[in-house]
Amino acid sequence: MMDTLQAFFGPLWPLVWTLIKILAIVVPMMGAVAYLTLAERKVIGFMQIRIGPNRVGPFGLLQPIADGIKLLMKEIIIPSGSNKFLFVLAPVLAIMPALAAWAVVPFTPDLVLANVDAGLLYILAITSMGVYGVVLAGWASNSKYAFLGALRSAAQIVSYEIAMGFALVTVLMMSHSLNLVDIVKAQQGSLGLLQWNWIPLFPMFVIYVIAGTAETNRAPFDVAEGESEIVAGFHVEYSGMAFAIFFLAEYANMILIAALASLMFMGGWLSPVSFLPDGILWLFAKMSFILFLFLWFRATFPRYRYDQIMRLGWKVFIPVTLIWLVIVGLLLQEPLRGLPVLNLWFH
Amino acid sequence: MLDSSFLLFMAFALVLVGAGVGVITARSPVHSALFLVLAFFTGSALWMMLEAEFLAIVLVLVYVGAVMVLFLFVVMMLNIDNERLRQGFWKHLPLGGGVALLMVLEMWLVVSSRQFSSMVPDPRGSISNTKELGRLLYTDYVFSFELAAVILLVAIVAAIALTLRRRKDSKHMDPALQVQVKAADRMRIVSMPAEREL
Numbered sequence: 001m002m003d004t005l006q007a008f009f010g011p012l013w014p015l016v017w018t019l020i021k022i023l024a025i026v027v028p029m030m031g032a033v034a035y036l037t038l039a040e041r042k043v044i045g046f047m048q049i050r051i052g053p054n055r056v057g058p059f060g061l062l063q064p065i066a067d068g069i070k071l072l073m074k075e076i077i078i079p080s081g082s083n084k085f086l087f088v089l090a091p092v093l094a095i096m097p098a099l100a101a102w103a104v105v106p107f108t109p110d111l112v113l114a115n116v117d118a119g120l121l122y123i124l125a126i127t128s129m130g131v132y133g134v135v136l137a138g139w140a141s142n143s144k145y146a147f148l149g150a151l152r153s154a155a156q157i158v159s160y161e162i163a164m165g166f167a168l169v170t171v172l173m174m175s176h177s178l179n180l181v182d183i184v185k186a187q188q189g190s191l192g193l194l195q196w197n198w199i200p201l202f203p204m205f206v207i208y209v210i211a212g213t214a215e216t217n218r219a220p221f222d223v224a225e226g227e228s229e230i231v232a233g234f235h236v237e238y239s240g241m242a243f244a245i246f247f248l249a250e251y252a253n254m255i256l257i258a259a260l261a262s263l264m265f266m267g268g269w270l271s272p273v274s275f276l277p278d279g280i281l282w283l284f285a286k287m288s289f290i291l292f293l294f295l296w297f298r299a300t301f302p303r304y305r306y307d308q309i310m311r312l313g314w315k316v317f318i319p320v321t322l323i324w325l326v327i328v329g330l331l332l333q334e335p336l337r338g339l340p341v342l343n344l345w346f347h
Numbered sequence: 348m349l350d351s352s353f354l355l356f357m358a359f360a361l362v363l364v365g366a367g368v369g370v371i372t373a374r375s376p377v378h379s380a381l382f383l384v385l386a387f388f389t390g391s392a393l394w395m396m397l398e399a400e401f402l403a404i405v406l407v408l409v410y411v412g413a414v415m416v417l418f419l420f421v422v423m424m425l426n427i428d429n430e431r432l433r434q435g436f437w438k439h440l441p442l443g444g445g446v447a448l449l450m451v452l453e454m455w456l457v458v459s460s461r462q463f464s465s466m467v468p469d470p471r472g473s474i475s476n477t478k479e480l481g482r483l484l485y486t487d488y489v490f491s492f493e494l495a496a497v498i499l500l501v502a503i504v505a506a507i508a509l510t511l512r513r514r515k516d517s518k519h520m521d522p523a524l525q526v527q528v529k530a531a532d533r534m535r536i537v538s539m540p541a542e543r544e545l
Contacts, residue, residue, distance in 0.1 A: 121401070128411070129407070132384070151424075158416055161413065
C-alpha cells in the first residue's frame with residue numbers, strides 16, 4: 001500500500017507524506033476543539049446545577065456539529081468602514097499559530113511531526129504571534145469596542161508571555177535540552193509521578209497554567225472580550241465563520257497549552273506508576289485534566305480588573321519566576337544535586 | 348545552480364526586499380509596521396536556511412512577538428496627519444539620499460571583503476547552536492554580555508524615571524491592605540432590641 005503510493009507520487013512523496021501527517025494531527029484536533037466547546041457547556045452547566053445542551057442527538061452530542069453548520073451558513077459581514085484586507089487576514093493570523101505550534105509537539109517518543117532540537121523555542125516564537133490576530137481584528141474593524149479589546153489584549157499577552165517564558169526556562173534547565181522529547185525523557189524514573197517536574201517546579205507549574213489562561217484570553221482574564229463592558233471586544237464586528245475561526249483559535253490554543261503543560265511538568269506520555277505501561281492515553285488524560293481546570297476557572301472566578309491583571313503579571317509572577325530560576329540554578333550545582341532527595345529531580 | 352535552496356533563497360529575498368520597500372512606501376503607519384513584521388519574519392527564514400536556528404527563532408520571538416506588538420500598539424493610537432508628514436520630502440531628500448548612499452557603500456565593502464566570503468555555515472550541522480551560543484556567551488564573553496545587559500537595564504530605569512508621573516488626584520489602592528481586610532474592619536454588627544410596631 002505504502003510502496004504503491006510512493007511509486008505513484010515519485011519525487012513528490014516526502015511532501016505528500018508530510019501533508020498526510022499534518023492532516024492526521026489537524027483533523028482530530030478540530031474534532032477535539034468542537035467537542036471541547038460541548039464539554040465546556042456541559043461542565044459549566046453541571047457546576048451551575050443546569051443540564052447544559054441536551055436537545056441535539058443523545059445527551060446533546062451532536063450540538064457542536066449543529067453549531068458548526070449554523071455558523072457556516074451565516075453571512076460574513078464586512079463593515080464598510082473597515083480595512084477589508086486586514087479584516088479578513090486577522091482570523092487567519094489568529095488560527096495559524098495555534099495550528100503551526102503542533103508541528104513539534106510529541107505524542108509519544110516516535111509520534112511527532114518534526115522532532116527538532118529547538119522545539120521549545122519554536123513553540124514560544126510561534127505562539128507569540130497569536131496576538132497579531134487579535135490586534136489586527138480590533139484595528140481593522142474600525143470600531144471603538146473592538147479597538148479597546150485589541151489594546152487590552154496586546155498589553156496582557158505581552159506581559160504574561162514574560163512570566164510564561166521564564167517558567168519554561170526553569171524546565172529547560174532541569175532537562176538540559178530544548179527538545180520536547182528529551183524534556184519528557186528527563187522526567188522518567190522508577191518513582192513515576194513523583195519524579196515529574198511538577199514537584200520541584202511547582203510554583204512554575206501554577207504560574208504556567210495561570211499565564212496560559214491569560215494568554216488564551218480565557219476567563220477570568222477575558223478582558224479582551226469583556227462582553228459586559230465592551231460587548232465582545234476585538235471580534236464584535238465579526239460574524240459567521242470569521243467569528244467561528246476566532247473561537248476555534250481560542251480552543252485550539254487551550255488544547256495546546258494543556259498539551260505543553262502535560263509534557264513539561266507532568267511527564268507527557270509517561271505512566272504515573274511504574275507497573276503500568278507508558279502511552280499516548282496518559283498524555284490525553286493529563287491534557288483533559290488541565291482543560292478541566294480551564295473550564296473550572298471560568299465557572300468559578302469573576303473577571304479580573306485590568307489594572308489587577310497587570311499587577312499580577314508584572315509584580316507577582318515575574319518576581320516569583322526570577323527567584324525560582326535562581327533556586328533551580330543553585331540546586332543544580334554539584335554538592336546539592338547529589339543529596340538524597342534532591343537527586344530524584346536534579347541531574 | 349538552480350537547486351531548491353537557491354530557489355528558496357530567491358523567494359525569501361524577494362519577499363524581504365518587497366516588504367522593505369513596503370515599510371517606507373505604505374501610506375498608513377499601521378501598514379508600514381505590518382510590512383516590517385513581514386520583513387523580520389522573512390529575514391528569520393533566511394537565517395534558518397543558514398542553519399542559525401537559534402538566532403532565527405529569537406528574531407521571531409523578540410521582534411515579531413514582542414517589539415512589533417508594542418510598536419503596533421503605539422502606532423495604532425497615534426493620529427498621524429499624512430499630509431504634514433509629506434511636506435518636507437524634497438527638502439530632506441539630499442540628506443537622506445546621502446546617508447543611503449553611504450550605507451550602500453559600507454555594505455558593499457563588507458560583503459566584498461575576503462573575510463565575509465569565508466563565513467559559511469559549519470558543515471557539522473548536528474551541533475545544537477543554542478548550546479554553543481550559551482556556552483560562549485556565559486564563558487568567553489560573559490563580561491561584555493553582562494555589560495550589555497546592565498546598559499539596557501540603565502536605559503529602562505532612565506526611561507521610566509523620566510516619564511513617571513504620580514497623579515495626586517487619582518484614587519489608588521494598595522492590594523496588600525485589601526487582602527488583609529477582615530469582615531470586622533468593614534462592618535459592625537449592632538445588637539438592637541426588637542421594636543414593637545406602633
